Amino acid sequence: MEALVSRFRGGSLNARFMRSSIFTLGGYGMGQALRLASNLILTRLLFPEAFGLMALVAVIMQGLAMFSDVGVSPAIMQSKRGDDQKFLDTAWTIQVMRGVMLWAFACIIAIPVAGLYQEPLLAWILPCAGISLLISGFNPTRIDTANRHLLLGRLTGLDLIAQASGIVIAVILAWYLHSVWALVISGIASSSILLALYNLYLPGQRNSFHWERKSADELIGFGKWIFLSTICGFLYMQGDKLLLGKYLPLDQFGIYNIGFFLASFPLLMGGVMTRKVLIPVYRERPPTESVENFRKLQKMRFLLTAAMFALTGAVSLAGVVLINLMYDPRYAMAGAVVVLIAAMQIPQMLVLTYEQAALAAGDSRRFFVLSAARAVLTLGCLVVGLALGGLFGALIGQGVAGLAAYPFVVWMARHVGAWDPKHDLVYAAVGGGIIAIALWVNASDLAELAAL
Numbered sequence: 121m122e123a124l125v126s127r128f129r130g131g132s133l134n135a136r137f138m139r140s141s142i143f144t145l146g147g148y149g150m151g152q153a154l155r156l157a158s159n160l161i162l163t164r165l166l167f168p169e170a171f172g173l174m175a176l177v178a179v180i181m182q183g184l185a186m187f188s189d190v191g192v193s194p195a196i197m198q199s200k201r202g203d204d205q206k207f208l209d210t211a212w213t214i215q216v217m218r219g220v221m222l223w224a225f226a227c228i229i230a231i232p233v234a235g236l237y238q239e240p241l242l243a244w245i246l247p248c249a250g251i252s253l254l255i256s257g258f259n260p261t262r263i264d265t266a267n268r269h270l271l272l273g274r275l276t277g278l279d280l281i282a283q284a285s286g287i288v289i290a291v292i293l294a295w296y297l298h299s300v301w302a303l304v305i306s307g308i309a310s311s312s313i314l315l316a317l318y319n320l321y322l323p324g325q326r327n328s329f330h331w332e333r334k335s336a337d338e339l340i341g342f343g344k345w346i347f348l349s350t351i352c353g354f355l356y357m358q359g360d361k362l363l364l365g366k367y368l369p370l371d372q373f374g375i376y377n378i379g380f381f382l383a384s385f386p387l388l389m390g391g392v393m394t395r396k397v398l399i400p401v402y403r404e405r406p407p408t409e410s411v412e413n414f415r416k417l418q419k420m421r422f423l424l425t426a427a428m429f430a431l432t433g434a435v436s437l438a439g440v441v442l443i444n445l446m447y448d449p450r451y452a453m454a455g456a457v458v459v460l461i462a463a464m465q466i467p468q469m470l471v472l473t474y475e476q477a478a479l480a481a482g483d484s485r486r487f488f489v490l491s492a493a494r495a496v497l498t499l500g501c502l503v504v505g506l507a508l509g510g511l512f513g514a515l516i517g518q519g520v521a522g523l524a525a526y527p528f529v530v531w532m533a534r535h536v537g538a539w540d541p542k543h544d545l546v547y548a549a550v551g552g553g554i555i556a557i558a559l560w561v562n563a564s565d566l567a568e569l570a571a572l
Contacts, residue, residue, distance in 0.1 A: 149389070150280055151279065151280060151283055152385050152389070154280070154283055154284055154287055155283075155287075155381070156381075156382075156446075157287070158287040158290060158291060159378065159381065160446055160447070161291050161294075162290065162291065162294050162302075162303075164448075165291070165294040165295055165298065166294055166298065166299075166300070166302070166303075170299075170300040170303070170374070173239060173241065173242070173245070173300050173374075174300060174303045174304075175361060175365070175373060175374060175377040176237060176239070176242070176361075176365050176373075177242070177245055177246065177249050177304075179358050179361045179362060179365065180226075180229075180233060180246065181226070181246075181249055181250065181252070181253060182354065182358060183354050183358060183362075184222050184225060184226060184250070184253060185222065185253060192211045192214060192215050192261075192264070192339065193263075193264050193267070194395075194399065194484075195211065195338070195339050196208065196211055196261060196264040196265070196268060197264060197267055197268045197399050197400060197403070198399065198403055199338065201335065201338070202264075202265070202268050203265065203268075204335075205325055206330060206332045206335055207332070207335040207338075207339075208261040208264075208265070208327065209261075209327050209328055209329070209330035209332075210330055210331055210332045210335035210336055210339065211261055211264075211335070211339055212260065212261050212327040212328075212329075212330075213329050213330060213331055214336070214339060215257050215258075215259070215261075216257045216258055216329075217257075218257055219253055219254045219255070219256060219257015219258065220254060220257065222250065222253040222254065222257070223247075223250040223251060223253055223254035225250075226246050226247055226249065226250025226253065227246070227247040227250065229246065230242065230243045230244070230245075230246035230247050231243045233246060234246075237365065237366070241300070245300070245301075245304055248304050248305075248308070249304055249307060249308075251308050251311075252307050252308050252310075252311040255308070255311040255312055255315055256311055256314075256315070258315055259314070259315055259318055260318050260319060260322060260324075260326065260327050261327055262318065262322040262323070262324040262325075262327075263275060263318060263322065265324055266322065267396050267399075267400070268400060269400070272396060274321065274322065274323075275322070278314070278317040278318060278321060278322070279314070281313075281317060282310055282313045282314035282317055283310065285309070285310065285313045286306045286307065286309055286310025286313065287306070289305070289306040289309045289310070290302055290303055290306035293305055293306060349484065349487050349488040349491040349492075350491075351495075352488070352491035352492045352494065352495035353491050353494075353495070355495040355498070355499055356491065356494040356495045356498045356499075359495070359498055359499045359502055360380075360502060360514065360518065361373075361377070361380075363499075363502060363503070363506065363514070364376060364511070364514065367506060367511075368511065372453070375450075375451050375453050375454050375457070376454070376457055376511070378443075378447070378451055378454045379439075379443070379453075379454035379455070379456075379457030379458045379461065380457070380461055382435065382439065382442060382443070382454075382458045383435060383436075383439065383457065383458040383459075383460075383461035383462040383465070384461065384462075384465065385431065385435065386428045386429075386431035386432040386435060386462070386465070386469065387428070387432075387465045387468060387469060387472070389428070389431070390424065390428040390469055390472045390473075391472065393424055394424070394472055394473055394475055394476045395476060398420070398424075398473060398476050398477075399476045401417065401420065402417070402476060402477050402536075402538070405417065406536075406537070407477070407536065407537040407538045408536065408537035414537065414540075417538065418540050418542075418543065420473075421473040421540060421543055422543060422546075424472075424473055425469065425470070425472070425473060425543065425547050428469045428472065429466070429469065429547065429550055429551065429554065432462050432463075432465065432466055432469060432554065433554045433557075433558070435458065435462045436458075436459050436462035436463045436554060436555075436558035437459075437557065437558050437561055437562075439455055439456075439457075439458030439459040439462060439562065440455035440456065440458070440459060440562055440565050441455075442455070442458065443455035443458060453568075453569065453572075455562075455565055456562065456565040456566050456568060456569035457511075457515070457569065459558055459559075459562045459565065459566065460512070460515045460516070460566060460569065461515055461518075462558070463519070463554070463555045463558045463559060464515055464516065464518045464519030464522070465518075465519075465522070466519075466522075466551040466554060466555055467519060467522030467523045467525075467526070467551070468522045469551070470526075470544060470547050470548060470551055471525075471526060471529040471533075471544070473543075474529055474532065474533040474538055474539065475487075475490070475529075477532070477533060477536045477538040478490075478532050478535070478536055483535070483536065486531075486532045486535060486536075487532070489528065489532070490525075490528050490529060490531075490532050493525055493528040494521070494525045494528070497521040497524045497525050498518060498521040498525075500521070501517035501518065501520045501521040501524070502514050502517050502518060502521070503517075504517055505517025505518075505520075509570065510572060511569065511572060512566075512569050512570040512572070
């Protein structure tokens, strides 16, 4: 026990990796548990259409954020000047300007988007929801400094406090208003609370408006490919919601979104882990520098992928049971959606630990190529799947797209010396077994989904 505890102590890379992994996993797990608890309460206070409407709003807000992402956070995490205050203040100034522009653009597109989806309420909701993006633009770069050095304990705690506060506000307002506005107002409140907590309790120097040409050139030079990558990433991660939001009735889309929330937990958790933990590790221990570095990264990848596969296996096997236990019969269709989404995301998890290797090496261009390939494959397979098999076909198409993107991941990973064929062979076999068992156990429910 003492030997185990000692692995978490000190300032070595391994100790910081272990601590950060625990904080990230624990924080994300607790955050999802809070979301689930609020989801269970809010589904009884609000109607399914409210969740469909807010799912559309969330996709649009995320789209605005991603379509304007200039890579400030990954630039700080990988740059040699990532601890220079002039560099940080320039990055913060860019971030604030971006937040103002995002809110303005949310106001501009509100009426056209309401017309596109034939939901007049969106014309009022989008400008209000955009206030959260404006507030987030003022978040201090001390967040990125903590991520850069794998010091995530306090940061995780503050995130959870803000999330819990937002959920309490949402539940109270939903009980009082019985309206979708409860979710809108709570989102603004949560962003405001988080900004206040960051400024009060994160250590380090406060940001101020500053513009240094050298810093701006580096940020923009690195960020131009991140900007393009995040556009592709949005289409890759949110294309299903954009298309299904138009294809499905609003109540069914709300049910789909509930299923997606449960099914995507392992993949989203893995994404958080790789962004927060592996970029600093790749930066400090480049796999091309020595065999020792490669071996250490290999062990970390095996550990992270094992955790993600274990969670995915549990969700894909028990998805129908979970939905039946936690939700009323109006949401029954979500069970089969959970099973199929979780199973089809396994190909993406197989290579998730490679994704940030190029960013850690400062090669944002190759990261963009991978993102573009994924976006094209995902949207293409999604459209073909919808045409051939409706919602069931669309979900199968996402799994096919994950497999088709594998050569692009290998190309990127090999360039930075991170590709590990042993890891991929082992987990391809494990993943194939998980998919087969999940589909067999839930065959009857999946047949009903396919018949819709």
